[in-house]
Amino acid sequence: MRLRTTVLAAWMVLVLTRSGEARPPAPDAPPRAATVAENGMVVCVSPIAADIGVEILKQGGTAVDAAVAVALAEAVTFPEAGNIGGGGFMLVQPPKGAEPTLFDYREKAPKASTPEMLASPTSWATPKAVGVPGTLRGLELAHQKYGKLPWKTLVEPAVRLARDGFPVSQALADGLNIVVQSKPNNPLFRQTFGKNGKGEWQAGDRFIQPDLAKTLTRVMEQGASEFYTGETAKLLAAEMQRSGGLITLEDLANYQAKQRTPIRSSYRGYEIISTPPPSAGGITLSLALNILETFPKAEHPRFSAETIHRMAESMKIAYSERAKYLGDPDFNSIPEHLTRKEHAEKLAKLIRPNAAIRSEALAPELNIPPESPSTTHFSIIDKDGMAVSNTYTLERSYGARIVVPGAGFLLNNEMTDFNIYPGVTDRTGKIGTMPNRIQPNKRMLSSMTPTILRKDGKVVLIVGSPGGRTITNTVMNIIVSVVDYDMEIQAAVASPRVHHQWLPNEIRMESLAKFPLEAQRLRAIGHQLTGHNQGDAHSIWVDPKTGKYHGASDHRIEGKAAGY
Template identity: 40%
Template sequence: MKKGIYFISTLILLWAGACKNAPKKEENKDLFTLFVEDNKPFYSDKKGVFAKNGMVASAHEEASKAGIEILQAGGNAIDAAIATHYALAVVFPFAGNLGGGGFAVIRKNNGEFHSIDFREKAPLAAHRDMYLDKDGNVIEGLSLKGHLASGVPGSVDGTVELHKKFGKLSWEKILEPAIRLAEKGVILTEREAKGLNNYRKTFLEVNGDDLQYFVKPDRSDWKTGELLVQKDLAECLKRIRDHKREGFYSGKTADLLVEEMKRGGGIISHEDLRQYKSAWRKPLEGQYRGYKVVSMAPSSSGGIALIQMLKLVEPYPLQEWGWNSEKTAQVMIEAERRVYADRSKWLGDTDFIKVPIDELLSSDYLKERWKDFNPEKASKSSEIEGGTIPGYESQETTHFSVVDKDGNAVSLTTTINGAYGSKVIVKGAGFLMNNEMDDFAIKAGVPNMFGLTGNKANEIAPGKRMLSCMSPTIIEKDGKLFMVVGTPGGSTIMTSIFQTILNVIDHKMSMQQSVNALKFHHQWLPDRTVYEKGAFSEKTLEALRKKGYVMDQQSGTLGRMDCILVYPDGRLEGASDPRADNTSVGY
């Protein structure tokens, strides 16, 4: 009896939450039906954070607070994004970084869009076959762990360029929160303590037994609530504060980085650091059901993939079919399959190869890609290749979203790739290096750590940026800011964002409900769909399997979303993922 009462109470609460943000009563009929079936649509019942003056949604509460501190001091969204980025380098070493890179999409309150690519680059001494043995086979682990796995970092240059173009507060003021957190220490969450303990052996293996960073002197376990103080990192941040770009790419920090590379057989040189420059890119724009979707151009594959997926499913009545129903899931999986095949064939660094962006996003091309879709059965990835374009010659990341009181917005995704990157910690500077070289096609047709298969377009070349899945995205409705969205997750980034957008626009969820909603993913190869437990009803799973889909329940979770939704009355809803420590802070 108690179970029955509890079920009915839970149902009423879910129904009330769905109704709260719905524009029309009749649009909730399918959502209500969804709740009373055997699906449990949400990972948790976490509630969104609401504010009027500004919002920061990031992977760590202290980083979000750092961004809000800067907004309250009179900074704009760009200033707050930079402060959040540097704070994450201190409090979230799992992915926050000085030794990595990323992408940002910016919307000014006058409606102008900009984007910057501060992705890492291959060192000048890099070459196509650097991770292959004499027989041409991939040397396992060489592109993932240790000094040779690192590309030339771009994060510091990227944030300096952002501030130069759009900053309002002084650079020194913006760096204050991160320096304070490094000097005074950050209280370890349960997740962070566990992460440092799990990788202690690898940190010591890569850096030597005299390692002083991220491990305790007696090599005992970190405990939840303990203080992690990072004095060398604080000094490194002070050099960046005092000298901006030159405080990292030359002088003491550069010397320490190059010495570290030499010590471990890495190939990043002083010349690599001197030559590194971020690139301002023209953002990609698309339309979905009257909404303007703005995302990142290559060397990110995210923007092209996201817009392709949205265009492919737009003709279908997803709202009528319902969230994660058989028909909805099928067209989404088939869209994802074709888009990831295109990614493998066509995408790479546009400074090195010609990427046929306009052709890949054209309606005619996408109609051709969809011709072999059969609603009665699954396509086979072995029979799906990257599309033909006539005349053309051939997780672990972190994301945060920021909106200020004036309507400026930043969507920024940054990474060192795997958990704690290459595990290399620069001695004397206290920051981790990336293992982004694995994001190249280290050998055509061989999958990377995320199972993504690449080809010639993404081969290693000196000074080239490796292809990424990062997809920082901003959406407008009727010329007004509507949504800021993004996530880490390697190859699952694009599909997680894809679903989050559909959840709000088609399925009428609030921003937090959309983030909480259970997710699934297909990436062409391997030919299977992975899903979070509860993402599909047993009836839907049975129907999809009968059509030939391989459906595998994920042991973990998908996505770590940090998003912001703007309501018609100007309220901001910050939505941070319940799957980790992600936290939205507003004021």
């Protein structure tokens, strides 16, 4: 790449899961080297799924074909977040500069939902927290528009993995042991993901999921509609009726994915293409970058107090606007000015060099009194330059931890992504504003931010991340590192990240202990700081000179960049 920036090599190695449990780091977790290829690249959390995606590309499949195969393979090999019982967003940049598009397969609230149904600290673990899944409808719609290979070809690898099993990695073994030891309420969950009384999982053990294999076989042979109107739908609806959940056969039959126009903006000469509502990601990212763009490029070092201050204040302002205005566009009118440069220029004037903004001052009308993120992202590009940035989720780690009897798949707990405490917005981070309150058939607001950058009409960066409300800011950190500081993509993915989400009013920073002087200066101007860990961002950079693909998997978790 251009100037190769030196970054710190030793980061914090304990990454937290969305449930607050320790997610084990990948073995030998220092930053990795980028993988370089000419014809195609897949970067994702599951090495097995990455290899499957590359095989699909080698067979002449498009990036969308590979995305379908990778998503379904991760439903088997990365059960923490890979799924058919959840939902997400797929951003597609067709080849030769054609117009980009977004496939919205976010879950929806069941018809019987009510605004205050989840106003409880333990609401994530109840069957009522399950939203109508969207993953298979979304993959199906994207495949219909941009796929070349037969649907069965794309589903078959996942069927084989579930039916015949696969060797468990150390990272997966540790994750399964932790979640089973947490004693989830659902007995079938413990049976499905435990080792059936044979002790703890060890690396190399074979993980077989026969009920999931049967479900995937039905989907392979009958198409995605089987999940929504066939035997699988009946099994899901029966579990909801048995356990007190709200999803009915009518809810499943009525679910449809949507094709939407992406959010488009610019940052220092690069075109930013990202996710529209019901994801808050694209608008929040665009606004934060527009604010940051009012300051000179790379005026201070990347990890200086001045740069961190400006980034955090830009994030803080953008997240306050997010809370006030964003929700499902089918239920809300989203202001057009949020992504305009002049709006950002006005907001940027709130940022002072020697004083942090009080979060309360950004939304006095809310009268403030004194997303668990089990998600995964993958990036793909094919030989023709079609790019896919896909983020999908179960919400919490392993979702609601409910396995559908006879079907073998996990259900999400996405209903908790609504503002479940109507009217309550406080300093702890609860948001109770109207645009994202629970309503029947409404899609909950998301932080997922699959993003593609173009320069002169050509793809240069494919990026995204898990991490709940941190997702958008993870993407922002990588964009700033690449665009403003000319970081090589692997260094940009590996480097420490800064996060501010408006409420609570604090900067969360990776490797905080390694920046004592910067932390001291930031605290002196009114910032509260805390150390934390942010999600893995599996990314691809395209060298504009050679056209080669540079795949960067993230050392924060097991993952792989595979190309050919």
